[in-house]
Amino acid sequence: MTDTLRPDGPATAATATTSLLRFATAGSVDDGKSTLVGRLLHDSKSVLSDQLEAVSRASQERGQQAPDLALLTDGLRAEREQGITIDVAYRYFATPRRRFILADTPGHVQYTRNMVTGASTAELAVVLVDARNGVVEQTRRHAAVAALLRVPHVVLAVNKMDLAGYREDVFARIADEFTAYATSLGVPEVTAIPISALEGDNVVTPSAHMDWYSGPTVLEHLETVPVTHDPTDDAARFPVQYVIRPRTPEHPDYRGYAGQIASGVLRVGDRVTVHPSGRTTTIEAIDALGQAVDVAWAPQSVTLLLADDLDVSRGDVIAPADAALRPGRDVTATVCHLHDRPLRPGDRVLLKHATRTVKALVKQIPSRLTLDDLSQHPEPGELAANDIGRVVLRTAEPLPVDAYAHSRRTGSFLLIDPADGTTLTAGMAGEAFADATARPAPAPAPDDDGWDF
Template structure:
């Protein structure tokens, strides 16, 4: 029996049936149509939504409802017939609940795909059966690998336009699988579909009897995504300190937040970072009730046995596995702002609930996703660029490697002047060949007020 099976009450296990997934692919590969087909055929579209789509389709001269409009909600997207922003949708079947992110296909919106896939447990990469694997396909596979998405599904779309030919599908699946496997993607599945006709999306296709695997929805419903939280180290970022100051609880001091990973029990030894002070969990409150155990991603309030100086931004970790706080951060980042990120830039670094001042000491390389080659010493990162950075923070941070924890291994860089999000970062090395020698980085001098 696993730790989570011992700890998690049966009535709470339904919460683990949520799957977050993202769709990606080149322009006109049919991502939005696939998502619309999933929503429509799984009976997840309300009558007024379908009526609005039918009206919009008629206004564009279409004879049948364009299901892509269920996700292409922006006026500019509907006029251009493309996806620009990330469209999020929620739907459910009797077997599982879903949150999907329909991401844009244009290369200039790579940052949007990073946003949509950053929390995804599965990525559906679409390929037009007529075109096969193209540069953008490789780019999206690389981003999925970079973000450590554990499951990737290759959906070979528009099979109706190649006469549902098995050799076409087999060749594309073999090429993509070999490429994704070389990136380190742990699980790859390939499904031949026609999103427009509905083949193998929700129901099995009568036109491809040579395919014996699951439909897209069947795969989404059955793919294993629930891990035992007891396998991960306990990480609890403090979001808020609760001091009710009431006659009933005159000495109540609770630390509220969401468990980023792992399990905490009453009696567990914990260490407060970055101070390094230790205590034990005296009590755990969840939804106003005292409980003996909490597991990620529950939101709870912890009470400790000792009265310590703890505030928002501190991190409570299990004393058996304490990360070493550091002020020197090496990371792979995706720059999302239109303003370039340059060497010497003064930024704010937000990690979980903690925000500290930082300086960009070096940008050793920029990654070319098409062939995974490195452009050394680019000097700056423009919008949609992915590269390596070396940062120096004003205060120590307890970051895990992103490969070990997507929650506590990620961070944001923020413009201190206006609060604009500049860059999304992943601590440690994302690809084996992107390691940099931080010791060789000659960073700029410290400016007054940043104390780096």
């Protein structure tokens, strides 16, 4: 058996996950997110010569003498014409110390919802602030989204320090205000760095203009921040994606359940329960990359063979028999609404959780978060695009949903428009912000079109 299929010890899987850092950038319009990303790519020598040549040519066409590094990530024609980021731009780069996947997210308020996409899998978020403007509403909104998505590390990059005279007191004031706000949201760690993305100060190389700052550069912090969370430390969860029944002479009785391990470790001989049916059995065998293995861990894609012939289908979740997982039809969650059409009580939606999609009703919207003072606006009546609020849902079938605080994979879901398949809302099950006092939701009126549940 190869080392890639079986860990020698607990540290092996953890080492594999810490070699890659996923991070997202966020900030208000013109705070310099794309320029920062371009500077990171350029100064870390992660830009190919033909890319740099194309950027230089596009910059000259716009009347700029020096290459506009923001164009390395602003890829859409509309973005380049308007000088803003619209879509989430993903880039890969590497240094001798670590590999990176970054998501440059939009800053305009109407594209705040795109940050949810970019930060949903991030282990670190870089929030930019213009040193001349300080903490603004979009800064608070991005901090709230980072806290909502349980991003473990947040970097405050106070940009355009060159336009603020490289003054220490300007940086200190912004850092103190943001850190206090982020801490009140529950962000576990904030690292503040004064930078000038345009000039390159403290991005990859230390600044000669800010000798009062002795902390790391942005790249140094990205290379050294401990990504300590190991998915194998979590309770095992295996959403079934596909049932394999080859029915060949070589495998007449083969019945395997394929999918990607969302969290934890699974071993041959483990007692497991299939949810939502509640039937218990034993893992008889595990196939990974065409080989039989004794153990597998997140995020490997494997096939499980069970000792008993159970009714298991796509969307079921296999978990340890002693797991505290109780499938139910009532889901209370904090959500970020993504669509221009508001979400209202009584709406009929599809809820996609892991590999299962079921019908659901929006029973109640108890509160909406007010980002200015983190207060809850009770019973708002609807959630508009970019709103963050609490919802109560009723599903047609029981779902084995974890609390998002325990699992970002099996504690999250999407709400989808059943008419055209449009994604409406991103949800995080369980507590994220304090609930406002809410009245019980009225029961939905019965009907005869399959939505009465």
